[in-house]
Amino acid sequence: MRLYAAAVYAFLYMPIGIIALFSFSAGRSASSMEGFSLQWYGRALNNPFVMEALWTSVRVAFVSAILATLVGTAAALALTGMRGRLRATFDLLVQIAVMIPGIVIGIATLIAMVSVFDLINPWLEPVAGWTLSLGAGSLIGAHGLFTMSLVVLLVRGRMETLDGALIEASRDLGATPFGTFRQVTLPQILPAILAGFLLAFTFSFDDFVIAFFVAESETTLPIYIFSSIRRGVTPEINAIGTMIMIASLTLLILAQLLLRRSQTRKRP
Amino acid sequence: MTQSRARALLLTPAALWYAALLLLPLAVVLIFSFGERSAIGGYAPGFTLEQYANLPARFAAFRNTLTLAPVGTLAALLIAYPLAYFLAIKVTPKWKTMLLVLVIVPFWTSILIRSYAWIFLLGGHGLPALLAAVGLEDIRLLDTPFAVLVGIVYGYLPLMVFPIYVALEKLDLRLLEAAADLGTPPWRSFLQITLPLSMPGVLTGSMLVFILLMGEFLIPAILGGGKVFFVGNALVDLFLQSRNWAFGSAVAVALVVIMLITVAVYTRAVKRFGAGRDDVGIL
Numbered sequence: 375m376r377l378y379a380a381a382v383y384a385f386l387y388m389p390i391g392i393i394a395l396f397s398f399s400a401g402r403s404a405s406s407m408e409g410f411s412l413q414w415y416g417r418a419l420n421n422p423f424v425m426e427a428l429w430t431s432v433r434v435a436f437v438s439a440i441l442a443t444l445v446g447t448a449a450a451l452a453l454t455g456m457r458g459r460l461r462a463t464f465d466l467l468v469q470i471a472v473m474i475p476g477i478v479i480g481i482a483t484l485i486a487m488v489s490v491f492d493l494i495n496p497w498l499e500p501v502a503g504w505t506l507s508l509g510a511g512s513l514i515g516a517h518g519l520f521t522m523s524l525v526v527l528l529v530r531g532r533m534e535t536l537d538g539a540l541i542e543a544s545r546d547l548g549a550t551p552f553g554t555f556r557q558v559t560l561p562q563i564l565p566a567i568l569a570g571f572l573l574a575f576t577f578s579f580d581d582f583v584i585a586f587f588v589a590e591s592e593t594t595l596p597i598y599i600f601s602s603i604r605r606g607v608t609p610e611i612n613a614i615g616t617m618i619m620i621a622s623l624t625l626l627i628l629a630q631l632l633l634r635r636s637q638t639r640k641r642p
Numbered sequence: 643m644t645q646s647r648a649r650a651l652l653l654t655p656a657a658l659w660y661a662a663l664l665l666l667p668l669a670v671v672l673i674f675s676f677g678e679r680s681a682i683g684g685y686a687p688g689f690t691l692e693q694y695a696n697l698p699a700r701f702a703a704f705r706n707t708l709t710l711a712p713v714g715t716l717a718a719l720l721i722a723y724p725l726a727y728f729l730a731i732k733v734t735p736k737w738k739t740m741l742l743v744l745v746i747v748p749f750w751t752s753i754l755i756r757s758y759a760w761i762f763l764l765g766g767h768g769l770p771a772l773l774a775a776v777g778l779e780d781i782r783l784l785d786t787p788f789a790v791l792v793g794i795v796y797g798y799l800p801l802m803v804f805p806i807y808v809a810l811e812k813l814d815l816r817l818l819e820a821a822a823d824l825g826t827p828p829w830r831s832f833l834q835i836t837l838p839l840s841m842p843g844v845l846t847g848s849m850l851v852f853i854l855l856m857g858e859f860l861i862p863a864i865l866g867g868g869k870v871f872f873v874g875n876a877l878v879d880l881f882l883q884s885r886n887w888a889f890g891s892a893v894a895v896a897l898v899v900i901m902l903i904t905v906a907v908y909t910r911a912v913k914r915f916g917a918g919r920d921d922v923g924i925l
Binding site for chain 2: 378406475518519522599
C-alpha cells in the first residue's frame with residue numbers, strides 16, 4: 375500500500391520535477407541536463423515578448439478578478455437567505471457557468487462578440503471614431519464570468535455559516551444595516567472574499583483555452599507558451615513554466631490558508 | 643430602501659454579466675447551428691438542419707472523445723481509489739494533511755505546463771530510451787492515443803482522489819471490525835461495505851473528470867500531435883481555421899447535449915444509489 379502510494383506520488387511529481395530540473399540546464403537542449411546555470415531565467419526575463427505577454431496576463435487577471443470579486447460578492451450577499459424562482463434561476467446560472475466546458479464558453483463568446491461588434495461598429499465608428507474589437511476587454515469579460523461564479527459559491531458558503539445572533543445583536547444596539555454589514559458581516563466574510571479573489575486571479579492567469587478564442591491579437595503568457603511549444607521545446611520555456619508554477623502555487627496556497635481561517639473563525 | 647430593492651440592486655451586475663456573456667453567447671451558438679456557412683467564412687442566416695445532418699463528418703472526433711473520456715475516467719478511478727483508501731484509512735492523522743496537500747498541489751499548477759512536461763517523458767530521451775534499453779526499440783509513444791491517455795489521467799487524477807477520499811473518510815470503521823468479528827474475509831467486507839459506502843465519492847469524482855474530459859482540447863493538441871483529436875480540437879479547427887461557424891456551432895451544441903444527457907443519467911444513478919443505501923446499513 376505504501377509502495378503504491380509512493381509510486382503515485384512519483385507519477386504526480388516527476389513531470390513537474392523534470393521541467394524544474396531542465397530549466398537549470400546550461401546547455402541548449404530542452405530535454406537533457408548539461409551542467410547548471412540560471413541563464414535561461416535571465417533570458418526569459420529579458421525577452422520582450424515574454425514580458426509583454428506577462429504584463430497582458432497580469433493586467434487581465436487583475437481587472438477580471440477585481441470585477442468578479444465585487445460582482446460575485448454582491449450577488450452572494452443578495453442570494454443569502456433568498457428563496458423562490460429568482461434564487462433558483464441564479465443557482466442554475468452559476469451551475470451552467472461552472473459546468474459548460476471552457477472551450478464552448480470560448481467559442482460562444484467569440485462568435486457572439488464578433489456578431490455584436492459587426493452590428494454596432496458601422497454605427498459607432500462615424501460617431502466615436504473607433505470600433506469595438508476582441509482583446510483584453512473580451513478576455514476580462516469571459517474570465518470574470520467563470521470566476522464570478524466561483525466567488526458566489528465561496529462567499530455564499532461562508533455567509534450560510536455565519537452566526538445570525540451577531541447580526542441581530544448589532545441591529546438591536548441600533549446599528550444601521552450598512553453599519554452592521556461593515557462592522558459585523560464584512561470582517562467575517564473577508565477571508566472568503568480574498569480567497570475568491572486569489573482563485574479568480576490564478577484561474578485567469580493560468581487559463582489558456584478561453585483566451586485562445588477571445589484574445590485575438592493580445593498574447594497572454596499561456597498563449598505565448600503554447601505557440602512556443604509548437605515551434606519546439608527550449609530551456610527558456612522550462613524556466614518560464616517553472617516560474618509560473620511557483621507563482622500560481624503561492625497564490626493558491628495563500629487562498630487555501632485564508633479559506634481555512636474563515637472556517638475556523640466560526641467557533642469562538 | 644426596502645430589503646428586496648437592495649437585493650435587486652446587488653444582483654443586477656451579476657445578472658447583466660450572465661445575460662451578456664453566458665446566455666447571449668449560448669443562444670447565438672444555438673441560432674448559428676441552424677444557419678449556413680457564408681461564402682467568405684463565418685455565418686450566413688438561415689434555417690436548416692443541414693449542419694446537424696453533417697455531424698457524421700466529424701465522427702472520428704466524437705468517437706475519440708467518447709472512447710478516451712470514459713477510458714481515461716476509468717483509468718483515473720482505478721489509480722485514484724487505492725490512493726484515496728490509503729489516505730483515508732491507513733495513514734496516521736499526523737501525515738494525512740500533508741499527503742493530501744501533496745495530491746492537490748500538481749492540480750493547482752497550469753495544465754498547459756503539466757501536459758507539456760510529458761513531451762520529455764514520452765519523447766525520445768524519456769520512456770522510449772528506457773524501453774530501448776530493455777530491448778524494445780522503435781516504440782513511438784508521443785502523438786499516440788496512449789500519450790493522450792497518460793496526459794489526461796495525469797491531469798485529472800487529483801480531482802478523482804478527493805471525492806473518494808471524502809467518502810471513505812466518513813466510513814464507520816466499526817462496520818469493518820464487526821464484519822471481521824463475524825468472520826468475513828477482508829475482500830468480502832471491502833466489496834460489501836467499503837466499496838458501496840464509497841460509491842457517492844466514486845460517482846462524484848467520475849462525473850467531474852468525465853465532464854472535463856469531454857471538453858478537452860489542450861492535452862490532445864499537445865500530446866496527440868494532430869493525430870488524436872477530440873471534439874474540442876474539431877471545434878478549434880472549425881472556428882479558427884475553416885471559419886465554418888454554422889457547422890462548428892452544431893458540433894458544440896451536440897457536445898453540450900451529450901454532456902447534459904450524461905449529467906441526467908448520473909443524477910438518476912445517484913438517486914437510485916441513495917435509495918439503496920439503507921440496505922448497506924442493515925448489512
